[in-house]
Amino acid sequence: MNDQHILRAYDRDLEAIQAHVLKMGGLVEDAILKGTDALTARDVEAAERVRQGDKVIDALEESLNDEVARIIALRAPMARDLRVLLSVLRLSASLERVGDYAKNIAKRVTVLAESPGLGGADASLKRMAREVQGMLRDTLDAFVRRDAELARDVLTRDEGVDQMYNALFREILTFMLEDPRTITPSMHLHFIAKNLERMGDLVTNMAEQVIYLVTGEKPQDERPKGDRTAFMGSPGANGA
Amino acid sequence: MNDQHILRAYDRDLEAIQAHVLKMGGLVEDAILKGTDALTARDVEAAERVRQGDKVIDALEESLNDEVARIIALRAPMARDLRVLLSVLRLSASLERVGDYAKNIAKRVTVLAESPGLGGADASLKRMAREVQGMLRDTLDAFVRRDAELARDVLTRDEGVDQMYNALFREILTFMLEDPRTITPSMHLHFIAKNLERMGDLVTNMAEQVIYLVTGEKPQDERPKGDRTAFMGSPGANGA
Numbered sequence: 001m002n003d004q005h006i007l008r009a010y011d012r013d014l015e016a017i018q019a020h021v022l023k024m025g026g027l028v029e030d031a032i033l034k035g036t037d038a039l040t041a042r043d044v045e046a047a048e049r050v051r052q053g054d055k056v057i058d059a060l061e062e063s064l065n066d067e068v069a070r071i072i073a074l075r076a077p078m079a080r081d082l083r084v085l086l087s088v089l090r091l092s093a094s095l096e097r098v099g100d101y102a103k104n105i106a107k108r109v110t111v112l113a114e115s116p117g118l119g120g121a122d123a124s125l126k127r128m129a130r131e132v133q134g135m136l137r138d139t140l141d142a143f144v145r146r147d148a149e150l151a152r153d154v155l156t157r158d159e160g161v162d163q164m165y166n167a168l169f170r171e172i173l174t175f176m177l178e179d180p181r182t183i184t185p186s187m188h189l190h191f192i193a194k195n196l197e198r199m200g201d202l203v204t205n206m207a208e209q210v211i212y213l214v215t216g217e218k219p220q221d222e223r224p225k226g227d228r229t230a231f232m233g234s235p236g237a238n239g240a
Numbered sequence: 241m242n243d244q245h246i247l248r249a250y251d252r253d254l255e256a257i258q259a260h261v262l263k264m265g266g267l268v269e270d271a272i273l274k275g276t277d278a279l280t281a282r283d284v285e286a287a288e289r290v291r292q293g294d295k296v297i298d299a300l301e302e303s304l305n306d307e308v309a310r311i312i313a314l315r316a317p318m319a320r321d322l323r324v325l326l327s328v329l330r331l332s333a334s335l336e337r338v339g340d341y342a343k344n345i346a347k348r349v350t351v352l353a354e355s356p357g358l359g360g361a362d363a364s365l366k367r368m369a370r371e372v373q374g375m376l377r378d379t380l381d382a383f384v385r386r387d388a389e390l391a392r393d394v395l396t397r398d399e400g401v402d403q404m405y406n407a408l409f410r411e412i413l414t415f416m417l418e419d420p421r422t423i424t425p426s427m428h429l430h431f432i433a434k435n436l437e438r439m440g441d442l443v444t445n446m447a448e449q450v451i452y453l454v455t456g457e458k459p460q461d462e463r464p465k466g467d468r469t470a471f472m473g474s475p476g477a478n479g480a
C-alpha cells in the first residue's frame with residue numbers, strides 16, 4: 001500500500017515534469033517561428049516580444065532543474081526513472097539553447113530593418129525555421145509517447161536543414177561578391193541562417209536523447225553531417 | 241561505522257568524478273589553443289589531430305554522464321551532494337560544446353590553408369583563444385577549490401573577449417568592403433571569431449554554475465552583454 005502510494009506520487013511528479021517540458025517546448029517552437037517572422041517582416045516590435053519571451057523560457061528551465069533535483073532527492077528513483085529525469089535535464093538545456101538562438105535572430109531585426117530583403121533569402125530562412133520547428137514538435141511528441149521511430153525520423157530530416165543552409169550560404173556569398181553594398185546585411189543574414197542550422201543540430205541531439213531513453217541504445221555516431229561550408233572556397237569552386 | 245564507510249566511498253566517488261572533469265577540461269583547453277594554432281599556422285595535419293581529439297572529449301562526457309547516474313542510483317545522495325553531481329552534468333555538457341567549437345575551428349583550416357592571413361586577424365584570434373583558455377582553466381580551478389571569488393573574476397573577463405570579437409568583426413567587414421576578393425576567407429575568419437566568442441559565453445555560464453554551487457546564489461542576471469554586432473550596421477555607423 002505504501003509502495004503503491006509512493007509509486008503514484010512519483011507518477012504524478014513525472015507527469016508534471018513532462019507537462020513542464022512540453023510547455024517550455026511550445027514556447028521555444030513559437031520563438032523560432034515568431035523570431036523568423038519578425039525578421040522577414042522587419043517588425044521591430046514583434047522582435048522585442050520574442051526577446052522578452054526568452055526570459056520566460058529561461059525561467060522555465062531553471063524551475064525544471066530545481067524540480068528534477070527535488071524529485072531525485074525526495075524519491076531516490078532507481079535506474080529507469082532516473083534515466084528519464086536526467087534526460088529531462090538534457091532536453092531542457094537544449095531547449096533553452098534553441099530559445100537563445102531564436103532570441104539572437106530577433107536581435108538582428110533592428111539592424112536589418114533598414115535593409116531590403118536579398119533575393120530569396122527571406123523565403124529560405126522561413127522555410128528553414130518551419131522545418132526546425134516541425135522537427136522540434138515531433139521530438140517532443142516522441143519524448144512524451146516514448147516513440148523511437150518518430151525520433152529516428154527527425155534524425156533523417158536534419159540533413160534537409162543543412163542543405164538549405166548550404167544553399168543559402170552560397171547565395172549570400174554571391175550577393176556579397178556581386179554587390180559590396182550588400183556585405184553588411186549579408187553578414188547578418190548569414191548569422192541567422194547559421195543559427196537555424198545550429199538549432200537543427202540541437203534538435204537532432206534531442207531526438208538522439210529520446211531514442212536513447214526509449215531503447216537504451218545510442219544511435220550510431222557520425223550521422224551524415226550536412227554543413228559542408230567549412231570546406232567551401234569561393235562559390236563555384238566545389239559544385240552543387 | 242557503516243555510515244562512515246558509506247561516506248568514504250562517496251567521497252572517493254566524488255574525487256574520481258572531479259578528476260574526470262579536470263581531465264576533460266584539460267583536453268578542451270588544449271583543443272582551444274591547438275585548434276587556433278593550427279589555424280594561424282595553416283597546419284592541416286595539426287587541425288586533423290584536433291578533430292580526432294574531439295572524439296575523446298565526447299567519450300569522456302558520455303562516461304561522466306554514466307558515472308554520475310550510477311552514483312546517484314547507488315548512493316541516493318541528498319541535497320548538497322546531489323547539487324554537486326548535477327553541476328558536474330552541466331559543466332561537462334558545456335565542456336563538450338566548447339570542445340565542439342574548437343573542432344569547428346580546426347575544420348576550417350583546410351579551406352583557409354589557401355588564403356594568406358588578413359591584417360592582424362590571426363593575432364587577434366590567438367589572443368581571444370588564449371583568453372578563453374585562461375578563463376576555462378580558472379573556472380575549473382574554482383570548481384575544484386569551491387572558490388566563488390575566482391569564478392566571479394572569470395565573469396568580469398568575458399567582456400574583454402566580447403570586445404576583441406567586436407573589434408575583429410569590424411575589421412573583417414572593412415577587409416571585405418575594401419577588397420571583395422577577401423570575402424570568402426573573411427566569412428570563415430568571422431565564423432571562427434564568433435565561435436571563440438561563444439566559447440567565452442559558455443565558460444562564463446560554467447563560472448556562474450560554480451558560483452551557484454559554492455554560494456547557493458545565482459549571480460544576478462543580465463550581466464553586461466558585450467557582443468554588440470547584432471546591432472551594428474556598416475563600419476563607422478556606430479563609433480567605438
